[in-house]
Amino acid sequence: MPMPELPEVETIRISLAPLIGQRVEQVSFSKLAPVETTTPAKIRQALTDSTIIAIRRWGKYLLIDVDRRATLVIHLGMTGRLLINPPTPPLSKGGKGGFSDHHHMSIQFADGSRLVLFDPRRFGTISLSSKPDGSDNRFLSRLGPDYLDPALTPEIFITRCRRHPGLSLKSLLLHQGIAAGLGNIYACEALYRAGLSPKRRVRRAPDDPLSRLLSAAREILQLAIKNGGTTLRDYQDSLGRKGQMQNFLKVYAREGLPTADGHGMVKRIWQQGRSTWFCPEVQK
DNA sequence: GCGATCCTGGCC
DNA sequence: GGCCAGGATCGC
Numbered sequence: 247m248p249m250p251e252l253p254e255v256e257t258i259r260i261s262l263a264p265l266i267g268q269r270v271e272q273v274s275f276s277k278l279a280p281v282e283t284t285t286p287a288k289i290r291q292a293l294t295d296s297t298i299i300a301i302r303r304w305g306k307y308l309l310i311d312v313d314r315r316a317t318l319v320i321h322l323g324m325t326g327r328l329l330i331n332p333p334t335p336p337l338s339k340g341g342k343g344g345f346s347d348h349h350h351m352s353i354q355f356a357d358g359s360r361l362v363l364f365d366p367r368r369f370g371t372i373s374l375s376s377k378p379d380g381s382d383n384r385f386l387s388r389l390g391p392d393y394l395d396p397a398l399t400p401e402i403f404i405t406r407c408r409r410h411p412g413l414s415l416k417s418l419l420l421h422q423g424i425a426a427g428l429g430n431i432y433a434c435e436a437l438y439r440a441g442l443s444p445k446r447r448v449r450r451a452p453d454d455p456l457s458r459l460l461s462a463a464r465e466i467l468q469l470a471i472k473n474g475g476t477t478l479r480d481y482q483d484s485l486g487r488k489g490q491m492q493n494f495l496k497v498y499a500r501e502g503l504p505t506a507d508g509h510g511m512v513k514r515i516w517q518q519g520r521s522t523w524f525c526p527e528v529q530k
Numbered sequence: 531g532c533g534a535t536c537c538t539g540g541c542c
Numbered sequence: 543g544g545c546c547a548g549g550a551t552c553g554c
Contacts, residue, residue: 321550322549323548324538325537366538367537367539367547368537369536369538371550385550410531422549422550432548518531519533
């Protein structure tokens with residue numbers, strides 16, 4: 247299963263570049279397509295006969311802009327995948343209306359290519375926006391600045407953090423309203439890189455460590471993008487390529503093992519119902 | 531702030 | 543059969 251965070255979505259975004267300039271001929275949805283706050287009919291209406299002019303990313307959201315003030319906003323959740331011209335899998339029993347199981351949206355282009363959204367768990371969402379800044383979209387309007395947006399200065403990051411003094415640093419990193427793009431893997435890795443305990447509360451973290459945390463998060467995210475994302479099970483980009491970042495993770499999923507760079511033992515704890523891996527000897 | 535919840539699939 | 547999963551929202 248792919249479970250994309252910022253670097254995986256960025257890798258997918260880059261792999262979708264061939265779609266820019268393509269004209270949308272047809273859009274179809276499965277019965278269970280995770281369409282939110284709009285309807286398949288409205289999306290079809292907004293996209294059919296339009297041309298894709300840009301593909302952007304904001305946090306873990308992918309934004310597909312067309313040439314008539316419409317943007318298709320896609321979140322891949324835990325198991326979403328976008329595939330260009332996937333080999334048609336055999337229709338299994340749940341497959342209906344030409345859709346195999348879990349293929350929830352298909353966009354057919356004038357040149358004959360096809361973009362398919364696959365999402366078995368349906369934690370992802372498909373929505374629409376008609377404003378470039380996403381302010382009319384329920385999801386984008388709540389999102390903080392992207393971690394890689396240069397406009398997110400350490401000062402701004404710290405100010406946004408201070409609004410949530412009771413949060414643990416781990417919860418802070420996962421909170422997409424403060425800054426957007428980190429998920430469980432890179433939150434764990436950023437905290438390790440910054441030498442900060444995931445349990446420490448924001449109110450007990452001076453400005454310097456918070457600034458360090460932002461830098462560490464950015465470094466990890468950039469490194470992960472350079473490596474095409476993390477493939478733990480079978481994450482792949484839209485052309486089926488796997489990532490290599492799994493070879494550079496230091497603490498994630500290493501309970502009971504030393505950190506990958508040998509600086510101490512890794513412990514696993516649970517925070518807000520999710521696993522956190524960290525190294526108490528390194529992270530204070 | 532935290533826990534429950536939405537889903538399916540893979541793995542033990 | 544039970545547990546776990548890379549996410550985010552909602553209600554308390």
